[in-house]
Amino acid sequence: MSAASELQRAGIDFVLLEARDRVGGRVESKANCLGELYDTGGQFICDDMPEIMGLARTHGKTLVETPTRGDTIAQPPPHGRHDAEKVSAGSMALRRRLRKLDPNDPALSGLAVRAWVENQQAEPAVKMRFLSLIEGLWCVPAGLVPLWFIVDNDRRITNKVSELQYFLKETMHSLAADMARSLGKSLLLSEPVDRVETTASGVMVRTIREGYSANEVIIAVPPVMARKIIFHPSLPDAINNALASWKSGTVVKLLIRYAEPFWRRTGLSGSVIWVDPRGLYACDASHDDQHPALVVFLGGPIAVEWSSLGEEALKQEVLSRLVVALGSEAGTPLDILLRNWIDDTWSGGGYSDIVEVMNAIEAENALRRGFAGITFASSELSPSFPGYIEGAIIAGRLAVRPIIERLQSASATNASGS
Template identity: 40%
Template sequence: MSDPFDVDVVIIGAGFSGLTVATELRRDGISFVLLEARDRVGGKTEARHDGLGRLVDTGGQFANDDMTEVLALARDAGATRVDAVHPGRAVTVPPSPDSDPWAVADTLLATLGADDLHDERSVSQWVDTETTTASVREAVRSMVNGGTCNDSRIIPVSYLAQLNQRTVTTNEELQCWFAETMHGLALHLAAPFAHHIRLECPVRSVHVHDASVDVVALDQVWHAREVVVAAPPTAYASIRFTPGLPDDFSTAAAAFAPGTVLKYLVGYSAPFWLLDGRNGVGQFLDPPGVYFADASLLDSPTLVGFVGGTTAAEWARHTEAQRRDAILHHAAAAFGDDALRPLTFLERLWGPDEWGGGGYSNVLTTHAPHAADTLAAGLHLVTFASTELSASFPGYVEGAIHAGRAAARQVVQRLGSA
């Protein structure tokens, strides 16, 4: 192996958490190297060109006014905000006898709080005991499948109660996005220290000593004072830690599971989904986890579609042509046959993978109310940072930034007192 680099901190992972850690360390004059397994920064954000050459978000895209860290970053980057909320009515497929099962389901889910943190039932088991209609139960399952990119039959009630405590929002979840893309914000964040980032450099082992760490990636060993693992909990299994992770820590990490989500960006000649008093939102009770919204920019009418959880896992086994046909026919079921004639079509499958852990983030699929806090507490010379561990907006880019700041504070405090 070549001679090791001497840095204060090795950061593993160049998503928004890792980039935020690097930003904070740079501000405090602490040296670092940032190692990323993929060929790009940004984690679950990504941008690609559509059929007309426009750069569009194929990963995380939306924000709202409660996500102050994302909005501050967008202002710093000079990003152009695009509001995505329109007046009008949403479309429910199939039609429901209830006037708005989604609003009732949302209110029902919002009731989960501190008293439910020890409820070991799954969401499906819980909602079956609630006094409500069949459509509302289907709406709950669809919202949870889509929101967690997993199966409401295994997502514990305690996890949703924890999310409610950590995600305080009064605005629409998909309130706005940025013309220069969310991934563009990651590039902006990374630009000042690009020469400290190593792409396509997966870390395979971390050796922790009394007063230093050795991080091994490819044919390089980095000798550092500390390491920050800014990767989702499911990625820990791909890194060999010496000494091994404590049992309680391994158990906490194993409580998290990856999800599956398909994202579609479909361009048309006109935004027909906004006609006849519609607001561009299409939500499916069956199959669960299918959702459409407007993502148009100026003269580029675009419909964004999401397929999450069990439906996404099923579709992922089909061919690309079959998935294209399926999503277009679902769009037609919501908005009419104009949906069958797109000008551009872009699909991104975010499924379980070694480093990213699927989409949108890792989620708890077993009752483990203290798992995130256990991991966030870290170990000797090892700090963990990812959106899953955030005390605010876990699962979102906002949460990733909060987690990165929290991890950086821990590192700066220890190195400052060393």
């Protein structure tokens, strides 16, 4: 939608084909059993993300500061407060060390993040905490994800303040819905693209119902979804290989609504970082004092493992861990809204796709270059905040600008008759 808005501003005719019967993609909202809307996909933003903050302001959204006052709990608890701080600081130091690596250094080739962590000088508790952070943020097993990829990706996540600083009272999805409204009839829902043909005059983009001819096409879907589209003639090997290198992250998000913010009574913030199981994280996501809620994320192998138990058992696993961390009241919520993104039909997973092929160091660049009227754009390809809403906006804008220039200069040439 960010690319489409730019085309609209430039006065260029376009059509936006969306597979689902709603807009937003990995930004989505659903009502809980109390009828309250929650973001079940992308939600949190911060002051260091200028594009999404600007959009939220332009559309008159209300920023809610994520409540953070109080102590954060580590699970299982380290021995005493001093140790907890040491483990947390040690994990952040490992992250800084990782960011200093050069993703192009041949010494990193073939090395998974887990192998690198195991070779670092650090306490075992620090390494465990760091691995939990990696699996929680990138939603893939640390033993399978290439080190160069995480280095390159993490360097582009440049926020100094917490990425969970704010969320939108009206939901992030309401912002997507506002953007969709301003696109009017150029946006078509329930139109999954299954084939893109390159023609003498441009491209023919086909859905089950229709064919749309255009000068150019932007494939603004995650790489794993892009590789499901048939391209005719076939894309060059470099692009096919690039598309084949990605894997969807596995994530489950739960919004747990309570009658009271009971954790605050004992001086807790509601934030819980689990080291065991890895990739489990909770924090306060109360809209206000009348709507106390925790958000819980399961990222990476734990999401797959607990999903296999079934939805009810997954909820019980989460509640029992929250009871241990925050007290018995955590076990009696008013409602649990659960969204499992694993194998999602039109996104494949979340938070984003990850390059899983160890030597596919050109995977992103090959997609960024695109081919003959075909431009790829998704958050994954953004130079800034890849895998985030901010990155999606930037990737869309960057993809569309050269297209606007080409189309405007072609129309100027036609108008001058030369």
